[in-house]
Amino acid sequence: MKATIATVKNHLEETVTIGAWLHNKRSSGKIAFLQLRDGTGFIQGVVVKSAVSEEVFEMAKSLTQETSLYVTGKVVEDNRSPLGYELQVSDLEVIHEAEDYPITPKEHGTEFLMDHRHLWLRSKRQHAIMKVRNEIIRSTYEFFNQEGFVKVDPPILTGASAEGTTELFHTKYFDEDAYLSQSGQLYMEAAAMALGRVFSFGPTFRAEKSKTRRHLIEFWMIEPEMAFIDHEESLKIQENYVSHVVQSVLENCKIELQTLERDTSKLENIKAPFPRITYDDAIQFLKDKGFDDIDWGDDFGAPHETAIAEAYDKPVFITHFPIEIKAFYMKPDPNNSKVALCADLIAPEGYGEIIGGSERIDDLELMKQRYDEHQLNGPAYEWYLQLRKYGSVPHSGFGLGLERTVAWITGTEHIRETIPFPRLLNRLYP
Known part of the structure; x- marks a missing residue:
C-alpha cells in the first residue's frame, strides 16, 4: 500500500x-x-x-x-x-542514486546556500518555513471567504504607479511605457465598487535598492478593499485577519514550529483586539526613549518601529500619520486635515510593518486636488478619478506583506528565507 x-x-x-x-x-x-x-x-x-x-x-x-x-x-x-x-x-x-550532493550536514555560508537555493529548499528548516507560508496562504483564503470577500486578480503590467513613486520596473508595452505592478490597490478599489468586498493575492515589485533583512525586490501582497467600510471598521477586520492567520498556524503547523524552535508562547497571545498608538504619541514616545533623530513629519525607520513594538506583546497599530508622508489617495482626518485616516500594523519582536492601510478619499474635488499636488493628471490615472465621479462611497483597504508576515510568525531573521526563490538587489539566480 x-x-x-x-x-x-x-x-x-x-x-x-x-x-x-x-x-x-x-x-x-x-x-x-x-x-x-x-x-x-x-x-x-x-x-x-x-x-x-x-x-x-x-x-x-x-x-x-x-x-x-x-x-x-x-x-x-x-x-x-x-x-x-x-x-x-x-x-x-x-x-x-545521488552523488556528491553539495549541501552536507556541515555549516555552509549564506551565499553558497543562496546559490543552491533550489536544493536548500529540501532542508528541514526551509521545508518548515515553506509549510508555514502555505498555511498562512490557506488561512488567508479561508478568512476572506468566510467574511464574504471576492478574490479579484489585478494586472501585473500597469500604465501608472499606485504609490506615486519612481521605484518602478519599467518595460515597453509595444509602443507605450508600462511598469511592473508595485500594488494592485487602485484596481482593487475599482473591483470593490463592483463587488463590495474584494481581495487580491499576487506578486508585486519594488525597484528599491535596499539590502535590509526586511526587503525583497519581488514579494507577495494580500490587498483587500471594502466598500462602505470606514477606517475604524477596517482596523477591526485587519486585527481579526491577523489573529485568524496566527491561530491557524499554531493549530496546523505544530511540527514545523517545533522544527524552527519557535517560541509559540509569543504567538499564542496574538488575538484581537490589538493596541493602538497615534503617530503624535509615537513621536513623543520615541523622544522620551532618547531618539533625537526623529521629528514630527518624519517617517519611521526600523529602529523606531522596533522600539515602539517592544512596548507591547501584540502587534500595534500606529495611526494618523501626516498626510505629507503618505500616499495621495489617503483620506484626511475630518478633525485634523494634517493627518490621514490610516494605520501601519507593526509586528512584535522587531519584524516591522506588516500591514499598511487607510480609508481612501471618496470626494471627487479633493481627489482632483491631490492629482494636481502629485502631478498625476496623465491619462493613465483618469479611470481611477472616475471611481469618485460615478457613485462614490466611503471605502477602505489595506495591504499585508506575505514574506514579512512569514518571517515574524516563523521567527526567521532574514526575509530571503520566507519565499521559495528570493529576488534581491544582487540576486536573480537561481
Whole structure:
C-alpha cells in the first residue's frame, strides 16, 4: 500500500511503501537509521540487520544523501519522534542514486546556500518555513471567504504607479511605457465598487535598492478593499485577519514550529483586539526613549518601529500619520486635515510593518486636488478619478506583506528565507 509521511498516522501497524529521499543517515554494525523525507514531512526508517536480507541492509548502509528510493516498512508509534511514528523497514528500492550532493550536514555560508537555493529548499528548516507560508496562504483564503470577500486578480503590467513613486520596473508595452505592478490597490478599489468586498493575492515589485533583512525586490501582497467600510471598521477586520492567520498556524503547523524552535508562547497571545498608538504619541514616545533623530513629519525607520513594538506583546497599530508622508489617495482626518485616516500594523519582536492601510478619499474635488499636488493628471490615472465621479462611497483597504508576515510568525531573521526563490538587489539566480 502506498502512503505519504503525512498519512502514516492512518496506517498504524500496517506495511506501507513511501517514495522518499534520503535526508541523512547513521548506522552501526546491526542497525541503520534512515532520515527520510517525501515533501509532506520527515520520518525515521529503521533497518535492522536481522530483520532484512543482507542485500537490503548493505544497501541501507551505502545510501548517499538525497538518493531517491521506495521504502517499504511497518508503521509503528515512536514517542521520541516529533511525528510520533517511525518505519520499521523491510525493503528498499533505489530510484536514483545521488552523488556528491553539495549541501552536507556541515555549516555552509549564506551565499553558497543562496546559490543552491533550489536544493536548500529540501532542508528541514526551509521545508518548515515553506509549510508555514502555505498555511498562512490557506488561512488567508479561508478568512476572506468566510467574511464574504471576492478574490479579484489585478494586472501585473500597469500604465501608472499606485504609490506615486519612481521605484518602478519599467518595460515597453509595444509602443507605450508600462511598469511592473508595485500594488494592485487602485484596481482593487475599482473591483470593490463592483463587488463590495474584494481581495487580491499576487506578486508585486519594488525597484528599491535596499539590502535590509526586511526587503525583497519581488514579494507577495494580500490587498483587500471594502466598500462602505470606514477606517475604524477596517482596523477591526485587519486585527481579526491577523489573529485568524496566527491561530491557524499554531493549530496546523505544530511540527514545523517545533522544527524552527519557535517560541509559540509569543504567538499564542496574538488575538484581537490589538493596541493602538497615534503617530503624535509615537513621536513623543520615541523622544522620551532618547531618539533625537526623529521629528514630527518624519517617517519611521526600523529602529523606531522596533522600539515602539517592544512596548507591547501584540502587534500595534500606529495611526494618523501626516498626510505629507503618505500616499495621495489617503483620506484626511475630518478633525485634523494634517493627518490621514490610516494605520501601519507593526509586528512584535522587531519584524516591522506588516500591514499598511487607510480609508481612501471618496470626494471627487479633493481627489482632483491631490492629482494636481502629485502631478498625476496623465491619462493613465483618469479611470481611477472616475471611481469618485460615478457613485462614490466611503471605502477602505489595506495591504499585508506575505514574506514579512512569514518571517515574524516563523521567527526567521532574514526575509530571503520566507519565499521559495528570493529576488534581491544582487540576486536573480537561481
